[in-house]
Amino acid sequence: MKALVWHGTTDIRCDSVPDPQIEHPRDAIIKVTSCAICGSDLHLYDHFMPGMKSGDIMGHESMGEVVEVGPEAKGKLKVGDRVVIPFTIICGECDQCKRGNFSVCERTNRNGHIAAKAFGHTTAGLFGYTHLTGGYPGGQAEYLRVPFADATHIKVPSTLSDEQLLFLSDIFxxxxxxxxxxxxxxxxxxxxxxxxxxxxxxxxxxxxxxxxxxxxxxxxxxxxxxxxxxxxxxxxxxxxxxxxxxxxxxxxxxxxxxxxxxxxxxxxxxxxxxxxxxxxxxxxxxxxxxxxxxxxxxxxxxxxxxxxxxxxxxxxxxxxxxxxxxxxxxxxxGQTHVNRWTDDLLRRIEEGQIDPSFVITHTVGLDEGPDMYKIFRDKQDGCIKVVLKP
Structure with a gap:
C-alpha cells in the first residue's frame, strides 16, 4: 500500500509499504477513505518531538470502511462498517477508561515503560505519533490497522460526508x-x-x-x-x-x-x-x-x-x-479524551448545529501529501486544513 512515511526532519515521503495485518484478536483493518494532516504532525515534521524513527507512518486523523475484523472485535464491528478512528487508542477496560480519561488509558501504549520514564506514568497509545506513545503506524495510508478496535472506533452514519465526520477523530x-x-x-x-x-x-x-x-x-x-x-x-x-x-x-x-x-x-x-x-x-x-x-x-x-x-x-x-x-x-x-465527547458532537453535526468541514482549504491525493506538509507548515496558499484522499 501507499503511505506517508517519516524519514527525518522535514522529510516525509509517499512510499510503498507492507499492508497491515491482523496481529491481535481485538484488531481490525480499515480501508482509509479520508485522512488529514494535523498541526501536531508538524511537530514531527520539524522534529521537535522525540521518539520518531525513519520508516514511521504518519497520521492520526483517519476514517474509512472496515475490511477485516479480529475474532474478539466482531461483537462490536463487522466488515462494511463506516468508522472514524480516534487518535487515542483505548482499551475501554482500565481504570482510566472507565473514568472517561481515555487519553491516559493504562494499557494501550506498548512502549509504556518509555513514556513512564519521560512523564512519570504512561499515557495512551496514539496513532502515528512517536515511539513514546507506542510507535503505532499512522493513518495517512491506504489501510490502517486499528488495535483494540472494539473500543477504538466511532461508528458513523452514511447520511453525512467524510468531510463532515473526519474531524471527530481529533480536532473537533x-x-x-x-x-x-x-x-x-x-x-x-x-x-x-x-x-x-x-x-x-x-x-x-x-x-x-x-x-x-x-x-x-x-x-x-x-x-x-x-x-x-x-x-x-x-x-x-x-x-x-x-x-x-x-x-x-x-x-x-x-x-x-x-x-x-x-x-x-x-x-x-x-x-x-x-x-x-x-x-x-x-x-x-x-x-x-x-x-x-x-x-x-x-x-x-x-x-x-x-x-x-x-x-x-x-x-x-x-x-x-x-x-x-x-x-x-x-x-x-491534556490530550483529548475523544470518545468522551463524540456521541454529543455527532448529534450536533447531525442536527446542523455545526459542520466541521468549514475548516478544509485543501483536498489532495496521498501522493501530494509530502508537498502539502511544507505548504501547511509555511502557511502558504491560504492553507488551514488539508484532507488527503488515499
Whole structure:
C-alpha cells in the first residue's frame, strides 16, 4: 500500500509499504477513505518531538470502511462498517477508561515503560505519533490497522460526508474539550491563542457553550477571516498589542478564560521572550517555546482558567508561576479524551448545529501529501486544513 512515511526532519515521503495485518484478536483493518494532516504532525515534521524513527507512518486523523475484523472485535464491528478512528487508542477496560480519561488509558501504549520514564506514568497509545506513545503506524495510508478496535472506533452514519465526520477523530473534540475545560459561563470572555484548525473548533465550541465574547489571536489573514466568520473578535498580534487589546475589550479586567491552541512552537512579534526561546531551543536548552502560556498567565483575569489543548513535548523555561499562584488561576490540560465527547458532537453535526468541514482549504491525493506538509507548515496558499484522499 501507499503511505506517508517519516524519514527525518522535514522529510516525509509517499512510499510503498507492507499492508497491515491482523496481529491481535481485538484488531481490525480499515480501508482509509479520508485522512488529514494535523498541526501536531508538524511537530514531527520539524522534529521537535522525540521518539520518531525513519520508516514511521504518519497520521492520526483517519476514517474509512472496515475490511477485516479480529475474532474478539466482531461483537462490536463487522466488515462494511463506516468508522472514524480516534487518535487515542483505548482499551475501554482500565481504570482510566472507565473514568472517561481515555487519553491516559493504562494499557494501550506498548512502549509504556518509555513514556513512564519521560512523564512519570504512561499515557495512551496514539496513532502515528512517536515511539513514546507506542510507535503505532499512522493513518495517512491506504489501510490502517486499528488495535483494540472494539473500543477504538466511532461508528458513523452514511447520511453525512467524510468531510463532515473526519474531524471527530481529533480536532473537533480537541477544540470542544478545550472549551469545556473552561467551564464557560454566559458572562465570560474567552480568549483563544492560535486560529489554526484546533483554534477554529475552540472558537465555535465556546460560542456553542454560551460565551458572551470570543476573541481569537493570530497573525495569518486567512485564519483571522475564518475566525471572524465563526463569530470571534480578532487580534492580529503582528499589528497590535495583544495585552492592550484584550484589556480594552474587557474593560481592563482581562478575559476570564484563556485557551492555548498553539503549543510548543509559539511565535511572537519581536518580543524579548520569543527571541530568548528561539536561542534556548536552538542550543537544546529548552524543548518548547511557551510565549503563549506566559502571555495567558499575565493577561488572564484573577481566578480565571487557562485551558491548554496545544501540544507540549518537554521542558519549558521562565513560566511566571508566581502570577499563576497569586492570581489563583486554574490550569487544565491534556490530550483529548475523544470518545468522551463524540456521541454529543455527532448529534450536533447531525442536527446542523455545526459542520466541521468549514475548516478544509485543501483536498489532495496521498501522493501530494509530502508537498502539502511544507505548504501547511509555511502557511502558504491560504492553507488551514488539508484532507488527503488515499
Amino acid at each position: 473534540p480537541t477544540g470542544w474539550q478545550a472549551a469545556v475545560q473552561c467551564d464557560i459561563e454566559p458572562t465570560d470572555t474567552v480568549a483563544i491563542w492560535g486560529a489554526g484548525p484546533v483554534g477554529q473548533m475552540a472558537i465555535r465550541s465556546a460560542i456553542l457553550l454560551g460565551a458572551k465574547q470570543v476573541i481569537a489571536i493570530d497573525r495569518v489573514p486567512e485564519r483571522l477571516d475564518m475566525a471572524r466568520a465563526g463569530g470571534a473578535i480578532t487580534i492580529n498580534f503582528d499589528e497590535e498589542s495583544v495585552i492592550e487589546r484584550l484589556n480594552e475589550l474587557t474593560n481592563g479586567k482581562g478575559p476570564e478564560k484563556c485557551i492555548d491552541s498553539v503549543g510548543m512552537e509559539a511565535h511572537a512579534a519581536g518580543t524579548v521572550d520569543a527571541m530568548y526561546d528561539r536561542v534556548k531551543q536552538a542550543t537544546m536548552m529548552e524543548t518548547d517555546r511557551p510565549h503563549v502560556l506566559r502571555e495567558m498567565a499575565y493577561v488572564c483575569r484573577p481566578a480565571g482558567t487557562l485551558s491548554v489543548p496545544g501540544v507540549y513535548g518537554g521542558l519549558l523555561d521562565k513560566i511566571p508561576f508566581g502570577a499563576i499562584m497569586n492570581k489563583g488561576l486554574t490550569i487544565r490540560t
